[in-house]
Amino acid sequence: DxxxxxxxxxxxxxxxxxxxxxxxxxxxxxxxxxxxxxxxxxxxxxxxxxxxxxxxxxxxxxxxxxxxxxxxxxxxxxxxGMTDDVSKGGGRTGCTVLSATGVVNTNATINYNYLSYWDVPQNELDFNAPASGSAPVKNPG
Structure with missing residues (x-):
């Protein structure tokens, strides 16, 4: 079932x-x-x-x-677009969060700011070059 x-x-x-x-x-x-x-x-x-x-x-x-x-x-x-950087209109504002020390913040901003797609594996890039005018984007760090 x-x-x-x-x-x-x-x-x-x-x-x-x-x-x-x-x-x-x-x-x-x-x-x-x-x-x-x-x-x-x-x-x-x-x-x-x-x-x-x-x-x-x-x-x-x-x-x-x-x-x-x-x-x-x-x-x-x-x-x-919420996973975008706050400067690009992403993130959340006006959130209520509890800090690790137990302090309640009722007007917090959460900035997710991370790339939400996986990198193309290097072995795929080695065997399949990007098309003309295109370049793969690597996640920083």
Missing amino acids: NFYLGVSYEENQLMKAEALINSNQIDAGVAIINAVRTYQGAAISSPTGLSLALAKEELRKERRCALLFRGVAFYDLRRI
Whole structure:
């Protein structure tokens, strides 16, 4: 009885909500997020009339909860640019974090700032030279 659930109703609906929100049909996208929450039996909903930024944050939070243990959270963060450097619009601001010494910071900035793709292995580069005008990017360090 061990099987992997490849695609779910929630994932399909949340992809549709993301497409609607990103095409400025914000209320229609939020309505789909609310329908997913109702389907799951959650007694919460988002109000209509959200800004684009707030709607995207609602979508991000719902994908994180609804698709828990599906292995898609990292790819979601990369797709929306959150893994980029803060100077390029990435990272998270206004976070609540607990330091190693037990101090609570309620306005922290998390700067992920790392390349989110693997290097091309050197043996592949040796056998398959980059195309004209192209060069492989190496992760620093």
